[in-house]
Amino acid sequence: MHIADGRSLWQRVRPYVLVFDLPLALIIGALLSVGLITLYSAGIAIPGKVWDQLRNIAAAVMVMWFVANIPPQTMMRLAVPAYALGVALLVAVALFGVIKGGSRRWLYIGTQIQPSELMKIAMPLMLAWFFQREQGHVRWQTYAMAALLLAIPAGLIARQPDLGTALLVTAAGAYVIFLGGLSWRALAVLAGLAAAALPALWAVMHDYQRDRVLTLIDPYHDPLGKGFHIIQSMIAIGSGGVTGKGWTHGTQAHLEFIPERTTDFIFAVFSEEFGLLGNLVLMVLYLLLIARGMAIAMNAPTLFTRLLAGSVTMIYFTYAFVNMGMVSGIVPVVGVPLPFMSYGGTALMTLGLGGGILMSVQRHR
Template sequence: MRLADGRPLLQRMRPYVMVFDAPLAIIITLLLCVGLVTLASAGMAIPGKVEDQLRNILFAFLIMWIVANVPPQAMMRLAVPAYALGVALLLAVALFGVVKGGSRRWLNVGVQIQPSELMKIAMPLMLAWFFQRQQGQMRWHAYAVAALLLAIPAGLIARQPDLGTALLVTAAGCYVIFLSGLSWKVMVGLAAAGCASLPLLWAVMHDYQRERVLTLIDPYHDPLGKGFHIIQSMIAIGSGGFAGKGWTHGTQAHLEFIPERTTDFIFAVFSEEFGLTGNLVLMVLYLLLIWRGLHIAVNAATFFSRLLAGAVTMIYFTYAFVNMGMVSGIIPVVGVPLPFMSYGGTALMTLGLGGGILMSIQRHGRAVRSGARA
């Protein structure tokens, strides 16, 4: 079939279909495949998990494809509305959100949504837009405004309470602020002030949050209670040895000692069944993901694109580092999924959205560079 200009339809549609960055798409696909294999073992006793995750993956790729077709200039125009919508939804959650397990994190709009997930992308988008507007005129008050823009949603999320997500949103915003050119001296000063404020943070933490910190320091003070899950997780990781026990042969997982084994603690299942060898392969895949994201950020065509791509990439790093750290007993348990491996729709949609942003920046940056050379 040919169009009026004589070009075949497939040739006309090609720029809108072939939008994925090949290296990034391959890395993400490999991580998803590893996640599906691990989920098939971890969720063996829970029918429908793999099928549901396949549906989630299809939706994530659809979102990735849609966003990859959106030019960064359009994302800039969406930054303020997305941030405003996210803050409005967080306020709605605070006023009449759905309470589960003592936390008010969800909003019922026909279906239950968790607005804090939106802020993981809306926050760096907003700050990248803000610093793009301030480029060449960076003053201390610009960073003060950026800190205020970051503090509003982070504070609303922390009140739910959801300290884990609040820290992730804060990290996403801090990455943009750092990449915008904030002085190392200021960063060191802020880090020192943060360490000095730890006693104040301890005073305002909820009881369950304090228990997580105490459990991290000594999980064996309550081995059959608060420390049970992290102890079993560390046993699973250690028992995997060099080569692992083999797929579907992980005893800790299949005897149901590992909590949330299909979501937050899927890394423990993977470690037990594939051992140190599997962990090294998995870490290489995550390092390749970070490398490709930073490569896209360095070669981005605009300041806005560089900030956004850098922040999205570092969000991936934070997810992976925090999840592996909490499952290994290095940091407190904060409920962060392992990127592209943990079961779950909302987190996978957010990750797919981030992947689409990186692919859009790479695609349109390449077009700008090609036009400049021509």
């Protein structure tokens, strides 16, 4: 077999090893580092948390590297199978899924999986492929079909019930539909219809979901019960002041007043220990992450890659906004982690997959 141009082994494998977009990798690395520092403090009484998270990060980086090597053309071919597999798994969950805490969200197939996580990426993949196929003759029927493709998995996830994930999947698909050319006028009409449907939504919500909305409006109506956790979280954020109490010196976290302090409420721990200045630095990092993602989307060569990169970037924004909002008491409490900071393997895999998609789009321009 002929060896081309006498290049060394490193020269031949280098394009497949050094696949990360440097600005994006540096931003994600900074967020992961801040997350590990905060997790050490939040989980100081829980041995092994940091080492477990390091393993999660290693797995997420491997996923990111693997996906960054996949050309967008291959992703486009995988869009329909990934969407079909995700919907099939959601139907399987509805039929014979594992029930935990009153919710049927998991499926056991040798190991336990949560298929709704797959839809966070499969949904924008599918809709980006759909709009690429319809490019040049987009009509109102196109948007109606896209809405149907979005409603099927979102409805199955909401039925589990998992309203938080259903809203995230809906947001991921809605970003593609909007970036695909939906007019502001149509968006205003849809927003009006959504507002008009709120009474019907309230009627079908579960009691615990209604309690979350009522707690958002007035957490002090049950300060020692349903409102206790969000009140303690807001106390932690406020008590941090401008400069914070110092690393590992947060009283709300170490006295175990903050719920889920290593996962969904890690932002409260960070705010108490690093204060307003730390929060500003963290928000700048997330703004840089979103700005870099949008720059990659704008420079993408095809409609498919532009829509996909734009949607993945806005998923990062949604995660960060919703998590910080719920911990601060401005949106209802839902199970949304803080990107690249909260402890957990599944969420990190999804976020790493999204980062790999952005890097693939940038690499294969």
